[in-house]
Amino acid sequence: MLFAAGRGTRMGTLTRTRPKPMINVAGRTLLDHALALVDAAGADRIVVNTHYLGDQIRDHLRGRPDIRLSPEPKLLETGGGLRAALPLLGAGPVITLNTDAVWTGSNPISQLRAAWDPARMDALLLLIDPTRAHGHTGGGDFLIGPQGGLTRGPGLIYSGLQITRTEGLKTIDEDVFSMNVLWDRMLRDGRLFGQIHDGSWGDVGRPEGIATAEALLRKPRHV
Structure with a gap:
């Protein structure tokens, strides 16, 4: 599932007339950057949620009949948005991807799938070393143990x-909620x-992140 419903308010005037996933970085939209990763990883079912100026995303994807849309009548945040899309996604663990970043290194989706161990895990998050995070502000989100287990704390991003497994979403009472509720x-x-x-990551959450992401993409693939 690709998250594409948000208003992108941190992008200022750039999102006044278009949703953030439709912003161009290095000659193609952020949404298309994300879809290139999904396609290369061989996903067999793709869902994109929409809300703010969602008709632009719908029109952009008109040539992709393999992609299903999950329109949201109101913003549901990540957890609520994923739960609303479950009828389209089907049973089983789901891969979710934000659409406001660019990547170098190995295909991040393939890398995560190779590390997934359902016997031990209810969710597996791909994390970025702060030295390889470009355009990101903040102190990090998680600390990782020797076996990969996570705790909250400033460190990896x-x-x-x-x-993630999705069964727990059904037990949350709120309509609008973050994935953090399930993660906790x-x-x-x-x-x-x-x-x-294993590579670098460019956060395109603010206008200045566009130039930073484009510079990152001009570098050799594994940096």
Whole structure:
């Protein structure tokens, strides 16, 4: 699932007339950058959620009949948006990806799938070493143990990519909620794990992040 519903308010005037996933970086939209990763990883079912100026995303994807849209009548945040899309996604663990970043290194989706161990994990998050995070502000999100188990704390940065079980979403009472609600439950059960990405990552959350991301993409692939 690709998250593409948000208003992108941190992008200022750039998102006044277009949704953030439709902003161009290095000659193609952020949404198309994300879809290139998904396609290369061989996903067999793709869902994109929409809300703010969602007709632009719908029109942009008109040539992709393999992609299903999950329109949201109101913004549901990441957890609520994923739960609303479950009828389209089907049963089983789901991969979710934010659409506001660019990547170098190995395909991050393939890297995460190779590390997924359902016997131990309820969710596996792809994390970024701060020295390889470009355009990001903040002190990090998680600390990782020797076996990959996570705790909260300033350190590694959540990249916006995860594999997660979805059964727990049905037990959350709120309509609008973040994935953090589900993650906190997994943390208490020792079932939230992380994998560190082997390349670099460019966060395009603010206008200045566009130039930073384009410079990153001009570098050799594995940096």
